[in-house]
Amino acid sequence: xxxxxxxxxxxxxxxxxxxxxxxxxxxxxxxxxxxxxxxxxxxxxxxxxxxxxxxxxxxxxxxxxxxxxxxxxxxxxxxxxxxxxxxxxxxxxxxxxxxxxxxxxxxxxxxxxxxxxxxxxxxxxxxxxxxxxxxxxxxxxxxxxxxxxxxxxxxxxxxxxxxxxxxxxxxxxxxxxxxxxxxxxxxxxxxxxxxxxxxxxxxxxxxxxxxxxxxxxxxxxxxxxxxxxxxxxxxxxxxxxxxxxxxxxxxxxxxxxxxxxxxxxxxxxxxxxxxxxxxxxxxxxxxxxxxxxxxxxxxxxxxxxxxxxxxxxxxxxxxxxxxxxxxxxxxxxxxxxxxxxxxxxxxxxxxxxxxxxxxxxxxxxxxxxxxxxxxxxxxxxxxxxxxxxxxxxxxxxxxxxxxxxxxxxxxxxxxxxxxxxxxxxxxxxxxxxxxxxxxxxxxxxxxxxxxxxxxxxxxxxxxxxxxxxxxxxxxxxxxxxxxxxxxxxxxxxxxxxxxxxxxx
Amino acid sequence: xxxxxxxxxxxxxxxxxxxxxxxxxxxxxxxxxxxxxxxxxxxxxxxxxxxxxxxxxxxxxxxxxxxxxxxxxxxxxxxxxxxxxxxxxxxxxxxxxxxxxxxxxxxxxxxxxxxxxxx
Numbered sequence: 216x217x218x219x220x221x222x223x224x225x226x227x228x229x230x231x232x233x234x235x236x237x238x239x240x241x242x243x244x245x246x247x248x249x250x251x252x253x254x255x256x257x258x259x260x261x262x263x264x265x266x267x268x269x270x271x272x273x274x275x276x277x278x279x280x281x282x283x284x285x286x287x288x289x290x291x292x293x294x295x296x297x298x299x300x301x302x303x304x305x306x307x308x309x310x311x312x313x314x315x316x317x318x319x320x321x322x323x324x325x326x327x328x329x330x331x332x333x334x335x336x337x338x339x340x341x342x343x344x345x346x347x348x349x350x351x352x353x354x355x356x357x358x359x360x361x362x363x364x365x366x367x368x369x370x371x372x373x374x375x376x377x378x379x380x381x382x383x384x385x386x387x388x389x390x391x392x393x394x395x396x397x398x399x400x401x402x403x404x405x406x407x408x409x410x411x412x413x414x415x416x417x418x419x420x421x422x423x424x425x426x427x428x429x430x431x432x433x434x435x436x437x438x439x440x441x442x443x444x445x446x447x448x449x450x451x452x453x454x455x456x457x458x459x460x461x462x463x464x465x466x467x468x469x470x471x472x473x474x475x476x477x478x479x480x481x482x483x484x485x486x487x488x489x490x491x492x493x494x495x496x497x498x499x500x501x502x503x504x505x506x507x508x509x510x511x512x513x514x515x516x517x518x519x520x521x522x523x524x525x526x527x528x529x530x531x532x533x534x535x536x537x538x539x540x541x542x543x544x545x546x547x548x549x550x551x552x553x554x555x556x557x558x559x560x561x562x563x564x565x566x567x568x569x570x571x572x573x574x575x576x577x578x579x580x581x582x583x584x585x586x587x588x589x590x591x592x593x594x595x596x597x598x599x600x601x602x603x604x605x606x607x608x609x610x611x612x613x614x615x616x617x618x619x620x621x622x623x624x625x626x627x628x629x630x631x632x633x634x635x636x637x638x639x640x641x642x643x644x645x646x647x648x649x650x651x652x653x654x655x656x657x658x659x660x661x662x663x664x665x666x667x668x669x670x671x672x673x674x675x676x677x678x679x680x681x682x683x684x685x686x687x688x689x690x691x692x693x694x695x696x697x698x699x700x701x702x703x704x705x706x707x708x709x710x711x712x713x714x715x716x717x718x719x
Numbered sequence: 720x721x722x723x724x725x726x727x728x729x730x731x732x733x734x735x736x737x738x739x740x741x742x743x744x745x746x747x748x749x750x751x752x753x754x755x756x757x758x759x760x761x762x763x764x765x766x767x768x769x770x771x772x773x774x775x776x777x778x779x780x781x782x783x784x785x786x787x788x789x790x791x792x793x794x795x796x797x798x799x800x801x802x803x804x805x806x807x808x809x810x811x812x813x814x815x816x817x818x819x820x821x822x823x824x825x826x827x828x829x830x831x832x833x834x835x836x837x838x
Contacts, residue, residue: 219810241824248831 226283229290232273232298233338239265240331247324255322259313262327266306266334273298278709282344286406289344289481292709296562297341297477299706300569301470303692305334307573308466310685311580315462318585318677321366329359330466337474344485346395346405349478353391353442356474357384360467364459370587376458383441383451391438397431398487400424407486414489425489432487432501436508439482442475445542446512449535453523456531461583461590464527465576468534469569476541476561483545484554484713498638502549509546510646512539517650521657526579527590529657530572533616536654537568543643544631550638554713557638560630562707567623567696571615574689578609581678581686594673595664601672606665608690613658615693618651623696626703782834793822 227234243265247258273295280291308330316322336356343349361384365377399405401424402413417424441448456464489500516536523529541561548557582598583590599606615622628651635644678686696703761768800807800815807814829835 219807221810222813241821244824244828248828 220285224285226281229279229281229283230288231276232269233335233342235272236265236269236331236338237335240328240335243331244328247328250324255324256313258324258327259309262331263306263309265331266302270302273302287345287348289342293712294342296707296710297473298338300473300566301334301337301341304466304469304569304573305330307685307688308462310681311462311465311577313681314679315460315580319367319460319587326363326366329363333359333470337470340474341477343478343481344407346398349482350392350395353388353478356471360471363463364455366463367460367587372458373460376455379451380455387438387441390434394431394434394438397427397434401427401431407481410486414487429500435482436504439475439479440508443472443538444535445508445538446515452535453528453531457525457527461576461580465573469572472538473565476565479545480558480561480712484548484558488554488713497551499549502546505542505546505549506640506643509539509542510643512542513646513650517653524592525590526592529592530575536650540564540628540631540647543635543647546643547634547638547640553634553638555711557634558712559707559710560634562710563630563703564627566703567627570623570689570692570696571612574608574686574693575612575616577682577686577689578605581605581675581682582673583677592661592664595661596668597670597672598665602675605675605678608686609665610662611690611693613661617655617658621697623693626696626700779837786829786834789825
């Protein structure tokens with residue numbers, strides 16, 4: 216008979232960071248009912264307090280590892296590192312939203328509740344140890360984002376953005392569940408480490424279930440690939456990023472990626488390193504597919520970004536391109552022995568991308584007018600005269616996105632390319648370097664607009680106090696990661712995800 | 720292998736098709752047959768089958784439907800829990816408490832927001 220567990224079996228202590236944030240969201244929803252309409256910034260401060268509590272709990276438990284909720288929830292350094300990224304994203308997301316919502320006259324307390332819920336979903340994703348938990352976390356992180364994307368509601372673009380995201384996201388969720396079902400069909404379990412054990416059995420038996428397993432893996436890639444916006448599942452990104460309110464775009468461009476890649480890395484590295492011998496090298500059976508996806512994403516994202524005239528659309532294509540770089544690390548994780556190094560590279564890249572991208576969106580938000588217009592690349596003309604500090608910081612963010620040394624972006628790219636080379640994916644690394652050069656074209660164009668072109672210069676009315684704070688934090692993070700990379704690498708070096716055990 | 724396990728299901732399927740055919744045929748053969756135009760309409764005593772497919776409806780019904788789903792699901796979860804309550808013991812009680820807590824948060828929210836008021 217089913218053995219009834221006790222509450223102690225659940226190991227709730229390990230889940231505290233994620234759990235406290237989810238609980239905080241529930242409490243915030245109730246507290247917000249008593250916050251008067253014109254003082255909604257109280258809700259925002261409470262939300263930040265909740266994030267801070269979760270952050271402290273996460274740091275306190277950083278080095279503890281184990282499973283909770285009867286093996287469906289894993290807490291380890293991978294979780295801890297990603298939670299840091301997610302919580303900083305959420306914190307800066309709230310800071311960016313505070314004045315923006317007021318300016319756009321869409322200030323409602325529910326916004327912050329949704330943001331917390333979405334962040335909780337991302338955190339559950341980073342520690343999901345079971346396909347079902349991955350799915351629930353995926354929904355928990357997505358559904359609030361759909362609502363937040365439509366937050367500018369009577370605005371047609373915002374409505375279109377949320378609707379598009381919702382329909383395509385639901386579709387992608389279905390793909391993921393189908394893939395999970397096939398993997399379950401092949402292995403008889405949804406628990407990631409148990410799937411790994413079962414896969415070994417299937418290969419040893421020369422199993423006929425291999426086909427089911429690979430189909431399932433492919434469908435899971437479709438589902439999560441949509442969330443992180445890799446080619447060919449990227450079509451929604453520019454429209455959604457452009458239409459959604461800018462702080463929401465900033466939050467989801469980083470958060471949804473962190474969540475999606477957390478799930479992808481966990482499933483692929485922990486559960487499905489289906490190693491096969493190929494060309495004298497042991498590599499996962501899915502590596503080729505991921506290779507292709509990464510290459511296509513890098514090329515398409517970087518080239519199409521050149522043609523964009525709206526900075527939010529440009530950053531959307533740039534986010535597709537950056538998903539390609541992280542995908543390169545995931546593909547590298549498919550080579551036996553490189554998995555842990557590649558995982559660390561992906562995490563570092565996510566952290567660098569978080570600081571840089573939030574900063575870049577913060578400045579786009581500062582230039583934006585109250586009605587959401589004026590987010591063109593041309594609106595940056597002359598910014599160096601009207602707002603020299605903002606222009607200088609934007610320059611650093613753009614250089615970091617390109618991957619110039621002394622910025623966080625360089626450190627991220629360095630480790631990703633290194634892991635790709637160690638994994639023997641030389642052509643992919645070359646594509647990565649070449650597309651980085653291409654990307655310089657559209658990033659540097661903004662710098663040229665700011666410094667070299669004559670113009671009035673935007674007054675940057677949106678650069679209010681809290682927005683400035685968020686940009687300063689992002690700026691400091693970008694430079695700190697670039698100049699003292701060991702602060703981040705010391706943290707990421709503790710991450711061990713893969714069990715280095717493989718079969719032919 | 721496992722195909723034999725489906726034999727009862729297949730038998731049931733065959734039987735239900737048979738019975739359905741039998742009932743329709745018997746009423747056709749034995750019953751009196753005097754058709755009128757009204758009797759031959761798809762719904763003899765119901766809605767008109769022809770008309771606009773899209774009709775305006777008060778959006779309040781949608782809200783009621785959504786709220787109904789919440790409590791519907793609550794009942795669906797509570798019933799099996801109540802059946803095995805003794806086996807699950809304190810553990811089940813606490814888990815159900817967590818479930819109820821989340822639900823109550825939503826309930827208080829909708830109440831305070833006035834979603835339960837009709838006008």
